[in-house]
Amino acid sequence: MAFYVVQFLTGLASAASLFLVASGLSIIFGVTRIVNFAHGAFYMIGAYIAFTLTERLSGAFGFWGGIVLAAFAVALIGVIVEMVLLRRIYHAPELFQLLATFGLTLMVEDLVVLIWGPDDLVGRRAPGFRGAIDFFGQNIPSYDLFLIVLGPVVLGILWLLFQRTRWGVLVRAATQDRDMVAALGVNQKWLFTSVFAVGVFLAALGGALQIPRDAVHHAMDLRIIVEVFVVVVIGGLGSIVGAFVAAVLVSELNAFGILIFPKISIILVFLVMAVVLIVRPWGLFGKPEAAARKTPGLTVNPWRPLTSNERLMALAALIVAAMLPLFAGNYLLTVGSEIAIFVIFAVSLHFLMSVGGLASFGHAAYFGLGAYGIAFLAKMAGLPMIVCLLLGPLLGCMGAAVFGFFAVQLSGVYFAMLTLAFAQIVWSIAFQWVDVTGGDNGILGLWPSSWAASPSRFYWLSLGVAALVTVALRTMVFSPFGYALRATRDSVLRSEAIGIDAKRIQWTAFVIAGTTAGIGGALFAYLKGSVFPDNLGISLSVDALVMVLLGGVETVSGAVIGAIIYKALNIWLVSQTDLSKLVLGGFIMLIVVVFPKGIVGTLEMLAQRRKKASPPGSTLLAKPIESAE
Amino acid sequence: MSVAPPLLAVEGLTKSYGGIHAVRGVSFSLRAGEILALIGPNGAGKSTCFDMLNGQNMPDSGHVRLLGEEITGRKPREVWRLGVGRTFQITATFATMTVRENVQVALISHGKQLFNLFGSAPKFDRDEAGRLLELVGMGGYADRPCGELAYGDLKRLELAVALANQPKLLLMDEPTAGMAPRERVELMRLTARIAREKSIGVLFTEHDMDVVFEHADRILVLNRGTLIAEGSPAEVRGNPQVQAVYLGEGLVYDARHREGAST
Numbered sequence: 001m002a003f004y005v006v007q008f009l010t011g012l013a014s015a016a017s018l019f020l021v022a023s024g025l026s027i028i029f030g031v032t033r034i035v036n037f038a039h040g041a042f043y044m045i046g047a048y049i050a051f052t053l054t055e056r057l058s059g060a061f062g063f064w065g066g067i068v069l070a071a072f073a074v075a076l077i078g079v080i081v082e083m084v085l086l087r088r089i090y091h092a093p094e095l096f097q098l099l100a101t102f103g104l105t106l107m108v109e110d111l112v113v114l115i116w117g118p119d120d121l122v123g124r125r126a127p128g129f130r131g132a133i134d135f136f137g138q139n140i141p142s143y144d145l146f147l148i149v150l151g152p153v154v155l156g157i158l159w160l161l162f163q164r165t166r167w168g169v170l171v172r173a174a175t176q177d178r179d180m181v182a183a184l185g186v187n188q189k190w191l192f193t194s195v196f197a198v199g200v201f202l203a204a205l206g207g208a209l210q211i212p213r214d215a216v217h218h219a220m221d222l223r224i225i226v227e228v229f230v231v232v233v234i235g236g237l238g239s240i241v242g243a244f245v246a247a248v249l250v251s252e253l254n255a256f257g258i259l260i261f262p263k264i265s266i267i268l269v270f271l272v273m274a275v276v277l278i279v280r281p282w283g284l285f286g287k288p289e290a291a292a293r294k295t296p297g298l299t300v301n302p303w304r305p306l307t308s309n310e311r312l313m314a315l316a317a318l319i320v321a322a323m324l325p326l327f328a329g330n331y332l333l334t335v336g337s338e339i340a341i342f343v344i345f346a347v348s349l350h351f352l353m354s355v356g357g358l359a360s361f362g363h364a365a366y367f368g369l370g371a372y373g374i375a376f377l378a379k380m381a382g383l384p385m386i387v388c389l390l391l392g393p394l395l396g397c398m399g400a401a402v403f404g405f406f407a408v409q410l411s412g413v414y415f416a417m418l419t420l421a422f423a424q425i426v427w428s429i430a431f432q433w434v435d436v437t438g439g440d441n442g443i444l445g446l447w448p449s450s451w452a453a454s455p456s457r458f459y460w461l462s463l464g465v466a467a468l469v470t471v472a473l474r475t476m477v478f479s480p481f482g483y484a485l486r487a488t489r490d491s492v493l494r495s496e497a498i499g500i501d502a503k504r505i506q507w508t509a510f511v512i513a514g515t516t517a518g519i520g521g522a523l524f525a526y527l528k529g530s531v532f533p534d535n536l537g538i539s540l541s542v543d544a545l546v547m548v549l550l551g552g553v554e555t556v557s558g559a560v561i562g563a564i565i566y567k568a569l570n571i572w573l574v575s576q577t578d579l580s581k582l583v584l585g586g587f588i589m590l591i592v593v594v595f596p597k598g599i600v601g602t603l604e605m606l607a608q609r610r611k612k613a614s615p616p617g618s619t620l621l622a623k624p625i626e627s628a629e
Numbered sequence: 630m631s632v633a634p635p636l637l638a639v640e641g642l643t644k645s646y647g648g649i650h651a652v653r654g655v656s657f658s659l660r661a662g663e664i665l666a667l668i669g670p671n672g673a674g675k676s677t678c679f680d681m682l683n684g685q686n687m688p689d690s691g692h693v694r695l696l697g698e699e700i701t702g703r704k705p706r707e708v709w710r711l712g713v714g715r716t717f718q719i720t721a722t723f724a725t726m727t728v729r730e731n732v733q734v735a736l737i738s739h740g741k742q743l744f745n746l747f748g749s750a751p752k753f754d755r756d757e758a759g760r761l762l763e764l765v766g767m768g769g770y771a772d773r774p775c776g777e778l779a780y781g782d783l784k785r786l787e788l789a790v791a792l793a794n795q796p797k798l799l800l801m802d803e804p805t806a807g808m809a810p811r812e813r814v815e816l817m818r819l820t821a822r823i824a825r826e827k828s829i830g831v832l833f834t835e836h837d838m839d840v841v842f843e844h845a846d847r848i849l850v851l852n853r854g855t856l857i858a859e860g861s862p863a864e865v866r867g868n869p870q871v872q873a874v875y876l877g878e879g880l881v882y883d884a885r886h887r888e889g890a891s892t
Contacts, residue, residue: 302725302726302727302730302772302774303725304751305751475746475747476746476747478749478750478751479745479746479747479748479749479750480737480742480743480744480745480748480750480753481743481744481745481746482750483726483730483733483734483737483750483753484734484737484738484743486723486725486726486734487723487726487734489725490722490723490724490725490726491721491722491723491724493717493721494717494721494722494723494790495734496704496705496706497683497705497706497709497715497717497721498706498709498734498735498738498739498790498793498794499706499707499709499710499735499738499739499794500706500734500738500743501706501743505743508744512746
């Protein structure tokens, strides 16, 4: 019995930090409508700076002062980020905001290693809370008790701040209607900046308070951000009480999940999240959101199938690509295969994101599932390659069918957060369930059969499949299904009013995209000869997002170009520098801020302008009118 | 004729939000080919009433029957399949698609081809889409991106989309709101002509009394959630209760004296 009580208290203590970070994210979202992906990064910087300060400053005051000072320092960094980066993208589509803050996260990860080194850092114990309290033979660290008290105290302070101060009233008003608040003469810029500072302060404080409990390391940002996303999805974005309740719930589930499913404890959290989403898609304490504000597109430029000339050009490009083995060596052919595989991966996400308007932040899950599908079939069932290639992607298909069902219940940022959380869950299973997946060691020794073994043959195989997949998905864009999918993206209200079951259409698209990604993953497993949890990790998901954005999110097949350029650049970059995340993060922010239409999108726009310049005074542009009902 | 059930029969429709009775015991019926207007001051419950007819909103109690078949609480998409088209107060269209594609989506849905993955949508019922656009006077705009259209044209496009499944009943929530006076008259004349030709029942809400009295066969007056009058335009115009409601709001006389200058 005592053991369970202690386990319960440990859970409560973990909830404190989680609550601080989640409430910060919620507050920022409420006012600025930005889902701050970099929140985990601020949490991590908070922990690192607190580590340094508490090591330098001595005594009790030094420790506690160091913690608070660290949080203030990070809040200041947050202010700079808000003024320099976020102010430029408040009016960009949600997807771009998530991506820009993700770019920032990547940069921070490399910077942290650059400054503090790659090793785990173990911080000081908190003065006054060094010992443990005996509870019927079980030890409870007294610091845990401090954290248990701290959580409700912070909740109370935040409540007072929002209910009793002028600033709090403004924040609550802006959360309901920021345009109205601006119209009433409130300086919106400074309101946003101050809100962002408070949110970041909470995240950094959450990180700093962790140092007596946990080692500080450079991957803690992703771990916390996934948990925080789960918390805000369960509690409801924008609700602080919801963040508190959900933080406690998730922490307790983690604490007891280990007792029930020691190998895959994360399953329990997933189950609870799934139930909440079915019963209350907007979270326990959230409010149902009004329909999405706008489509991911920035302009209106109708899509059309390729003309026969353009088809010939595409075919010519394919033939040229197929001649690569005539003059390239083995290394280049392997790179070529990898690029072809990433074309498959990118077009599959593009289908979901551009055609369906569903920006998945966890698309690598289905790529990786396809790869693991191959590993299971080839290593455990010993099936020949051709059978594996046909059946392996089915694992991606099944994963997409299960997760997609829940994900399409939501839209916009909720959809993005949920897909990310799902991907992280799949990753955790691959990582933790060592008996089946080999855990971190992966599954090795997957080699293609002799008919596809040589680099040139494997290249042709990958190229052929990539071409096939691209043509198939493009055909679907212009199929009746594709029209229906675009319809649900543009207006769910109108779709439902003309007999379209929007969720079923979107779910189908999710499964198609997941299966296609699985095909890419299956080939990837054979290319590398092995499968690792990284094959379904977050960074791979983001690679896909960047490829789509780079090509142009509003184009029909820009992802092909985006994948080729990005992957080639990426492979080259990794060979040139150790700081690839830093460069990549900067690159992502650059695309989002100055190049939001992507390569193909920009080319199309230029061509369009030239065309429009000839017939004078053709159209009076009316404002696009979208239903807001 | 007396044996066949009416096209639309509404019985005791009731909905409250918290303590507010938005709609209380509303009953009426609508014949095929008839144009029925639902009017009332702001907050009378028109939109709530409307949304409950095609499943956009769930009534607390009451029945909605289409040709005798119970459709209360059905989802909007199911109601549509039974032959009820609808336009919205604030237009809802597919902004990134062309005008023709907007109509084609409705035709695809009507033809139950929504899950056809490899057919050609641009060729799908292209002629039929063209005909529908011609019908509402949008033939020349077929290839224009929908997001470029002026508001009045969007309303006409919505009408074309609503006609795509050969509906028996059209629900139009403020079809002429936000349009210029001449456009209003044109759109309602068009609607009336189509309704008579194809024997479609039309129920519409409207604030512009000129439009209502010129085009409606029959008028329902809603005030604070209850029907207070029902009858031909002449009857409703002479009804003292209706006059009281509108005089209190000062709406009727404003509208008449200014003769549309107030748009």
